[in-house]
Each structure stands twice: as structure tokens, then as C-alpha cells.
Amino acid sequence: MYSNTGLGVAKSENGGTTWVDQVDGMTAVQTFDIAQANDKNIVWIGANGGLAKTTNFTDTVPTWEYPILPDVGISSVQAVWVKPNNGNYVVAGLSDYISISTNGGATWNHASTPAFFGRIEEIVPSSVDSQTLYAVYTNTSLIDDYYNGGVLKSIDSGVNWTELNFPTTLASSALAVATNDGHDVLYVGIGSGGNETGVYTYNGTNWEKLDEDFNGLYVNNILVQPEDNNIIFVSCEAASTIGSLFKSTDAGATWMVITAGLTDANHLGAMAVQSDKNDTMYLAGQESSSNQGLIYKSTDGGESWSTYYTGLKQEFYYALQFDGLISGNDRGLFSLKSLGKITLKSYRQNGQATLRITLRDAATRDVLSDRSLKIYRKVSGQTWKIIKRATTNKRGRIVVRAAAAKKTKFKVIWQPQSADQAEYTKTTSRLLTID
Incomplete structure (x- = not known):
């Protein structure tokens, strides 16, 4: 007897009395986030069931260590960051706290953070300082501040964190970092559960909401073009594609709706830019008519899109990263290449x-x-x-x-x-x- 579980596929040989997880490599493991060191062989992923790590990612069949648990009772790691020049230094975003390992996951310590309830959604490095990290969390407490969120900052590679006082009535979900005059500028999207929609920016002192309301849709993902930080993309949660992908070429002052090639897509989310071709981009979503998971490809800087990969029905892609194209989805971690x-x-x-x-x-x-x-x-x-x-x-x-x-x-x-x-x-x- 087989059953799908939060960890993937489980097997029972006694009529369902006991179950054994059947996780082969990193298939059948719901994957939320991907982090790769400068040494391309070292990849960490945040997944349902804990962290996973490989030190031979470029091999034909990588060997994975899974699950790596930062603490007892951990059921999910939504966000992960690895120090670029040290693949053994990893920061994991969990529910209610952040953990750090400096020895490849052998031991873990809790970071010092302000008290928060909920889960860390993303951990993003500064664009100007190698020691600075930002984390966005969604507060799902059923007692206080229901569906609120916040943004944290660390200036010592994740050991200590401070609160950046994101407007407390909002549910923060997506985070991206740009550079302006040598300083970080944060873009934070309002996700499901917020009492309004849109994107806020933070210049190091104050929060300011952009004029665009993104057609009243919740923000799933924000991408800043690496070579030109004035170009920003926002993908949104929607029942249809109308207004679910937006592009700005002036750092968020004005926006255009991108629809070319996306006329039957919804749930647009994760995005990635090809590392050697900044006009080549990838976007995850689902097909409205069939609910199949899709990855789209653009070669004109996101102006138009074509179907690159078609997945399974109800499949959702949580993370995309380009080294080749790596996707983390409901079924695991996959490397995809164009034909x-x-x-x-x-x-x-x-x-x-x-x-x-x-x-x-x-x-x-x-x-x-x-x-x-x-x-x-x-x-x-x-x-x-x-x-x-x-x-x-x-x-x-x-x-x-x-x-x-x-x-x-x-x-x-x-x-x-x-x-x-x-x-x-x-x-x-x-x-x-x-x-």
C-alpha cells in the first residue's frame, strides 16, 4: 500500500498500521527553497521534512543527506541561505525562529531574533555588504496579530537580527533587494491574508508604499534584474492571468502588465534570470484550463513568454534558480534544460x-x-x-x-x-x- 504524505511517498506492508518514507534522492520531497554556494557542488534546499544537502550537485546523480533537522520536531524549512564562500555555513528560516550551522549541519544554534509567530518565507542577502541578510516572515498566530508579517535584518551573517518595523497590519510574503547609490533598497510584497495589496519599499530609514496596487492581487514573488536594478518584476496570485505579472523599468514608479504568452496562466510565482543572459528569464505558474504546473521562458527581458516545461496537474513550483535551471516543486528538486x-x-x-x-x-x-x-x-x-x-x-x-x-x-x-x-x-x- 502506498500513500502520498507531506514528505512524499510512504509505504506500508501491514495494512496501514505503520508507514515507511520512500524518499529516493530528492524526488517526492516537497521543496520550498534552493541555495547554492560559489562551489557549485554544494547545494542546500529547504523542504517539507527538514533541510537537504549535497556536496556533489554537478555529478550526474548527486548524493543527498536528508533530512537535516535544525531542531527537534522540525517539520518544514521554508527558507535557506548558504554563505557563498563557505558551503558549511547555512542559515535556516523556520517557524518562530532562525537557526545557524557553521559546520555543514552537524550542530545548530538559534539566532537572536525579536519574538515573532509564524514562519520565515525568504532569506535574501544584501546587494552591497556580504555580512548583511534580510528575512521576511508571515505571522500566522491565531491569538494576536493574525496574518501579520515583518522584515528582519542581520549585519553579522544571521547571528543577530533586528526588526525593521514593517507596517504591522500587513502580511509580508515576498522580498527582493536592489541597490541605489551604494545602499540597499528593499521591495516587500503583501501576501495572502493582508488587509491590502501592493508592494512596500524600504530605503534604510522609512517604509513607503508604491502607487501600484497590482489589480488587488496578492504578491507571490519579486525579482530585481541583476544588471539593471531599475527593472523589477512582480508576480501575483490570481484566478486568471489578467494583471498577474507586472514589470517596472523605473524602480517601481510606473508599471506595465505583461500578458503576451500568459493568456491561460494563473498562480504565477517563482522567477529566475539566466546568469549569463539577463534577457532570458523563467517564470513558474499553472495553466488555468488544466491546472498543470508550468514553467515559462522569455528571451526578450520578460516582454513575452512561451511554455518551457509542462508538469503535473496541481503541481506548484516554489523556487527557481539558474545554474542550468533548477526548480523546487511539490515533487522535489529538478534540473531542467531547454530543448x-x-x-x-x-x-x-x-x-x-x-x-x-x-x-x-x-x-x-x-x-x-x-x-x-x-x-x-x-x-x-x-x-x-x-x-x-x-x-x-x-x-x-x-x-x-x-x-x-x-x-x-x-x-x-x-x-x-x-x-x-x-x-x-x-x-x-x-x-x-x-x-
């Missing part, structure tokens, strides 16, 4: 085949220029052989002529190189048989 699409056409004349080849991004349909492809030929009774290596032109095209008797087969393979390896996986065209 190319090779179109292969031909015509034959006088024993020669003219092959017309086009390479595009399968999700966005963008042409992929200056990519090296291998063209293979298989003559009846022989094995496949490479007949040419060629590079796509600015339109993503290649034209090749080759000897071809009837029943000769051709195929084209693109093996991404250099920076493309993080974004794309190997792509093979359909087989083409010359009639």
Missing part, C-alpha cells in the same frame, strides 16, 4: 540531396545562430557517418549538399558547447529518408 528544435528538409536531384536545416529554441521559437551542428548520413547496409560539420547563419540556417541514393538516411545533431551547456540539452533531428 532545441532542428527542422530538416530536403530535395533530391541528379543523385544529390540538398538539405535545408534550421535550429530554433523549442519553447520560444527564437533562431539559434552561430551554433555548430553535425550532419550524419547512413547508406543502406552501412553505419552512420558524419559527413559535415557546419555552423548556423544569422537566421539559424544551414544548407548542405550530399550524395544520396534512394533510401539514404540523414540526421542532424546539435551538442551544445560552452555557455549553451547550462541552458540547452543535446538535440537530434528526425530521421530523413530520401525517396
